[in-house]
Amino acid sequence: MALENCPTDARGLMSGILQQGYSMGYVFAACANLGVGGAIETWKTVFWIAAGLSIGVGLIRCCFPESKQFLENKKNGHKKAPGAFWQETKLMLAQQWKMCVYCIILMTWFNCECLKYFG
Amino acid sequence: MSTFNEPADPIAQGIWPTAKQSWSDLFKWKQRVVVYNESGETTTEWQTPPRLRNPFSLMAQLTAMNWVFFIVGLAAWTADAFDFHALSIQTVKLSKYYKVTKTDISEAITLTLLLRSVGAAMFGFAGDKYGRKWPMVANMIILGLLQIATIYSTTFNQFLAVRSLFGLFMGGV
Numbered sequence: 001m002a003l004e005n006c007p008t009d010a011r012g013l014m015s016g017i018l019q020q021g022y023s024m025g026y027v028f029a030a031c032a033n034l035g036v037g038g039a040i041e042t043w044k045t046v047f048w049i050a051a052g053l054s055i056g057v058g059l060i061r062c063c064f065p066e067s068k069q070f071l072e073n074k075k076n077g078h079k080k081a082p083g084a085f086w087q088e089t090k091l092m093l094a095q096q097w098k099m100c101v102y103c104i105i106l107m108t109w110f111n112c113e114c115l116k117y118f119g
Numbered sequence: 120m121s122t123f124n125e126p127a128d129p130i131a132q133g134i135w136p137t138a139k140q141s142w143s144d145l146f147k148w149k150q151r152v153v154v155y156n157e158s159g160e161t162t163t164e165w166q167t168p169p170r171l172r173n174p175f176s177l178m179a180q181l182t183a184m185n186w187v188f189f190i191v192g193l194a195a196w197t198a199d200a201f202d203f204h205a206l207s208i209q210t211v212k213l214s215k216y217y218k219v220t221k222t223d224i225s226e227a228i229t230l231t232l233l234l235r236s237v238g239a240a241m242f243g244f245a246g247d248k249y250g251r252k253w254p255m256v257a258n259m260i261i262l263g264l265l266q267i268a269t270i271y272s273t274t275f276n277q278f279l280a281v282r283s284l285f286g287l288f289m290g291g292v
Contacts, residue, residue, distance in 0.1 A: 003189075003192070005184065005185045005188050005189075006181060006185055006189065007180040007181065007185075009172065009177060009180060010177040010178065010180045010181060013174055013177050013178070014178075014181070014189060017193070018189070018192060018193055018196065019196075020193075021192075021193045021194070021195075021196030021197040021199075021200060022196060022197075022199075022200040023200070024193075024197045024200070025196070025197040025198065025199065025200020025201040025202075025203070025204060026200055026201075026204045026208075028197065028201050029200070029201045029204035029205050029208050030204070030208055032201075032205070033205075033208045033209055038212070039212075040212050040215045040216050041216070042212065043205075043209045043212040043213055043216065044270045046205045046209060047205055047266050047267070047269055047270045048266075048267070048270065049201075049205075050198070050201050050202040050205045050263075050266045051202075051262075051263040051264070051266035051267045051270075052263070053197075053198040053201055053202075053263075054198045054199070054201075054202055054259050054260070054262040054263035054266065055259065055260050055262075055263030055264075056198070056263075057191070057194045057195045057198045057259050058255075058256045058257075058258070058259030058260040058262075058263065059256075059260075060191060060194070061191055061195070061252065061255055061256045061259065062252075062256050064187060064188065064191060064252075065252070066250050066251060066252040067188075067250065067251040067252070070250045070251055071250075074250075085244075085247075098134065
């Protein structure tokens, strides 16, 4: 959604920046954790902040319209029924299962390497 | 661009030929591209990769509305990561609070991540079926409510259950 509006040329760059949201969340959580101090009950404060953030973003999202791409697709009657999706998935698994297994192993390995340091 | 490109060998089939071809292509500047012409035939040719662009001129291509959507998306992702790491960074406090070991607390992280993939698939469907807006709104609000539920879970089992549900909805973001 955040990216399907972007011009195609800029999409690669913007998706890279979007991923930093995860790191930003981690940094903010770390700041909050430092901010509340080390007492046991303080974890609740951080969770309250987290809840406020999530609900806040949800409410902000209410103020903006639905994705144009989605509305156009719907208008054109181009509905991808879940059935069609499953058929495509089955076809993909039948033809490219080796590639799928490879990708899963690759991503698992990447994530392990990354989370070893980053948590 | 209608410049003439040098023809290339077609994309290899099978594991070993693909591996060999990809490895050798890795050291070539030009890219092997399959081109479809009007009559549906395919040819393979070498294309020069597009020039790298200045990130600022790329960013300038986004309209104000594009930026709004991008920033809302970024904020959602940030809030989501905050919720998740609120747990992982406070394992020590939580283990003291529930009087369990830190390993037990990290079990909650495992459950969250396990159900995250399930949630991603479910909300992926919802996004295609009901649009990008309302599933997202519902998702963020439920995430917030689950954070509050975590605060009020008195036993460790409740805590684990809430965190699993949280994973389900975290996948949706």
